[in-house]
Amino acid sequence: MASTIHCDIVSAEAEIFSGSAAMVVVPGEEGDLGIAPRHAPLLTRLRPGQVRVLLPEGGEEFYFISGGLLEIQPHVVTVLSDTAQRAGDLDEAAALKAKEEAERAIADRSAGMEVAQAQAQLAQAMAQLAALERFRKQLKR
Amino acid sequence: MSGSKEIVGKIKSVQNTRKVTSALEMVSASKIRKAQELMQASRPYARMMRQVIGHLAHANLENPHPFTEARDEVKRVGYIVIATDRGLCGGLNNNMFRQLLGEFRRWQEQDVEVTTVIVGRKAAQFFRRLKVDVSASTQDLGDQPRLEDLIGSIKVVLDDFRAHRLDRLHLCYNRFINTMSQSVSIEQLLPLPPSEEEELKQYWDYLYEPSPEALLDDFLTRYIESVIYQATLENLASEHAARMVAMKSASDNASNLIDDLRLVYNKARQAAITQEISEIVGGAAAVS
Numbered sequence: 001m002a003s004t005i006h007c008d009i010v011s012a013e014a015e016i017f018s019g020s021a022a023m024v025v026v027p028g029e030e031g032d033l034g035i036a037p038r039h040a041p042l043l044t045r046l047r048p049g050q051v052r053v054l055l056p057e058g059g060e061e062f063y064f065i066s067g068g069l070l071e072i073q074p075h076v077v078t079v080l081s082d083t084a085q086r087a088g089d090l091d092e093a094a095a096l097k098a099k100e101e102a103e104r105a106i107a108d109r110s111a112g113m114e115v116a117q118a119q120a121q122l123a124q125a126m127a128q129l130a131a132l133e134r135f136r137k138q139l140k141r
Numbered sequence: 142m143s144g145s146k147e148i149v150g151k152i153k154s155v156q157n158t159r160k161v162t163s164a165l166e167m168v169s170a171s172k173i174r175k176a177q178e179l180m181q182a183s184r185p186y187a188r189m190m191r192q193v194i195g196h197l198a199h200a201n202l203e204n205p206h207p208f209t210e211a212r213d214e215v216k217r218v219g220y221i222v223i224a225t226d227r228g229l230c231g232g233l234n235n236n237m238f239r240q241l242l243g244e245f246r247r248w249q250e251q252d253v254e255v256t257t258v259i260v261g262r263k264a265a266q267f268f269r270r271l272k273v274d275v276s277a278s279t280q281d282l283g284d285q286p287r288l289e290d291l292i293g294s295i296k297v298v299l300d301d302f303r304a305h306r307l308d309r310l311h312l313c314y315n316r317f318i319n320t321m322s323q324s325v326s327i328e329q330l331l332p333l334p335p336s337e338e339e340e341l342k343q344y345w346d347y348l349y350e351p352s353p354e355a356l357l358d359d360f361l362t363r364y365i366e367s368v369i370y371q372a373t374l375e376n377l378a379s380e381h382a383a384r385m386v387a388m389k390s391a392s393d394n395a396s397n398l399i400d401d402l403r404l405v406y407n408k409a410r411q412a413a414i415t416q417e418i419s420e421i422v423g424g425a426a427a428v429s
């Protein structure tokens with residue numbers, strides 16, 4: 001089977017495509033790549049864009065990816081797609097948000113709502129247990 | 142009898158409680174399956190990543206990447222703690238926190254600072270009471286966690302690690318074994334433990350676009366993200382499983398309670414009837 005190449009497109013959240021292809025066209029960071037069977041082994045980053053898979057029996061499939069990484073071996077091509085737009089600034093903003101959230105989560109003592117709720121539930125359960133105990137004692141007498 | 146009305150009220154209230162717990166049980170049972178599917182779906186990515194990284198590690202890089210280099214001196218360790226957002230799941234979170242506290246104490250005895258990154262509202266509630274440094278937090282992931290939501294927190298720790306503010310990073314979550322059992326897992330994430338893969342038989346190398354160093358950094362970052370994401374999914378599945386079991390036993394307990402109460406009620410009612418009859422009979426005897 002020299003005329004096809006196995007193609008896997010996966011993201012951290014799901015397997016997107018897996019099967020053989022006659023050729024795969026991907027948006028490489030330094031230019032689009034057309035990968036035919038028996039391509040030289042290669043690793044590169046991908047830009048956001050379209051991955052085009054030409055199926056061996058004709059026809060083609062398109063997948064949009066928001067960047068990622070690409071691995072090529074002579075008979076296997078693997079697209080490790082990102083699930084989200086990644087850019088230095090965006091990641092930075094996300095990191096900042098996580099830090100803020102940490103401060104809020106730790107400082108925020110007014111989030112006692114849930115504690116109060118839990119305490120109320122606990123009190124109710126305790127009351128029920130106590131009632132049962134009382135009835136059991138009555139039974140024995 | 143005056144007590145009988147109270148007992149009826151009690152039975153009603155326990156019945157309502159049982160309705161809630163059995164509903165929660167069924168909801169969790171269906172969510173486990175979904176969580177497991179998510180776990181399954183994210184596996185190929187991690188597997189492929191591992192393969193490529195294994196290969197990259199063999200590609201004789203001139204400078205080892207900071208993530209793979211073991212550090213001689215450990216001054217500060219980080220923990221990524223993945224807990225649930227909601228409670229009512231048995232001892233799932235508390236078991237984990239107890240083990241974590243043991244770890245923290247061990248580090249503190251060695252004069253090593255501990256800092257944490259927390260995922261899940263229950264973790265935030267727990268660490269609020271502790272004097273442990275929390276550097277980032279993510280909450281409310283819901284039933285379909287997305288990697289996007291975790292990126293921020295992960296970046297904080299990875300940056301700390303790169304800047305030598307952290308010398309070691311651990312990941313802590315509940316591993317999903319099956320519906321009945323989950324186990325706390327605390328594993329070292331960074332520096333990456335050296336993998337024991339067999340040497341490649343014939344040497345060949347990739348073409349790199351751009352340099353191998355830059356690519357390795359990208360691969361490692363994404364690999365770590367995927368490991369943490371996978372852990373989040375496992376924890377989610379564990380949460381639902383633990384909740385299902387907890388709610389099942391709560392429903393069973395409620396059923397027992399109802400049976401007991403009903404027995405008490407019937408006895409009380411019977412006693413009241415007997416008393417009434419004997420009073421009537423006594424009254425009739427006195428008249429005649």
